[in-house]
Amino acid sequence: AAGVIQSPRHLIKEKRETATLKCYPIPRHDTVYWYQQGPGQDPQFLISFYEKMQSDKGSIPDRFSAQQFSDYHSELNMSSLELGDSALYFCASSSRDSSYEQYFGPGTRLTVT
Amino acid sequence: QKEVEQDPGPLSVPEGAIVSLNCTYSNSAFQYFMWYRQYSRKGPELLMYTYSSGNKEDGRFTAQVDKSSKYISLFIRDSQPSDSATYLCAKGGVTGNQFYFGTGTSLTVIP
Numbered sequence: 001a002a003g004v005i006q007s008p009r010h011l012i013k014e015k016r017e018t019a020t021l022k023c024y025p026i027p028r029h030d031t032v033y034w035y036q037q038g039p040g041q042d043p044q045f046l047i048s049f050y051e052k053m054q055s056d057k058g059s060i061p062d063r064f065s066a067q068q069f070s071d072y073h074s075e076l077n078m079s080s081l082e083l084g085d086s087a088l089y090f091c092a093s094s095s096r097d098s099s100y101e102q103y104f105g106p107g108t109r110l111t112v113t
Numbered sequence: 114q115k116e117v118e119q120d121p122g123p124l125s126v127p128e129g130a131i132v133s134l135n136c137t138y139s140n141s142a143f144q145y146f147m148w149y150r151q152y153s154r155k156g157p158e159l160l161m162y163t164y165s166s167g168n169k170e171d172g173r174f175t176a177q178v179d180k181s182s183k184y185i186s187l188f189i190r191d192s193q194p195s196d197s198a199t200y201l202c203a204k205g206g207v208t209g210n211q212f213y214f215g216t217g218t219s220l221t222v223i224p
Contacts, residue, residue: 004156033210042201042214043157056210090156100145100164100205102212104156 002027004093004105012111013081021076021108025093031055032074033092033102034066043090049074050096081112116140117185119202119215128224132189136202136215139183145205146178148187150198151217157201160187192222 005024013019025032031050035043036059045058049068060066063081068074072093078085088109092102119136126132134148145164149157161176163169169176177186185202199217 045211048210106156
């Protein structure tokens with residue numbers, strides 16, 4: 001079965017640079033979620049989108065923004081990167097009616113040097 | 114205080130043992146409870162979800178929710194070395210969108 005696709009899988013950036021992470025949800029899933037997982041920590045919810053509209057917002061820094069496109073894929077844009085932004089970034093998807101069944105992608109490992 | 118508290122372990126058991134993983138939560142408004150399995154450097158994999166109180170069984174896995182005590186449990190029967198991973202409990206928000214995760218319990222099943 002098709003899963004959530006994330007790209008790139010690994011990304012190395014320097015401080016103050018920008019990064020864009022992409023997420024392609026499972027086919028027929030209309031809701032996308034972004035999570036950040038620091039080393040040894042649990043995933044922290046950042047933001048979610050349904051039908052291209054932001055549906056919920058968590059602990060997403062103002063330096064980050066995200067959007068969902070008409071094909072339901074989503075992009076997380078991160079600017080003025082800081083060392084503390086180094087983490088695994090997961091995208092998850094679900095259908096609107098089954099938001100409790102969130103399926104996670106393999107993650108993008110971002111390293112800020 | 115975290116929304117979901119989970120003992121990080123680590124937990125080490127012999128192959129074939131019954132494993133019990135537990136979480137507690139603080140906000141009764143949340144209705145959905147999930148268990149995820151995460152292998153090192155991989156994304157969390159949804160194992161089971163439950164709604165309200167009671168048990169749900171899927172093969173060797175049983176999820177249990179006790180809303181009166183705000184307790185979530187996952188039982189693994191006949192544990193296998195391939196079960197070695199970190200297990201994360203989570204609960205869904207009132208809107209269902211935002212998940213709150215526990216810190217995860219690291220499990221090692223020794224052959």
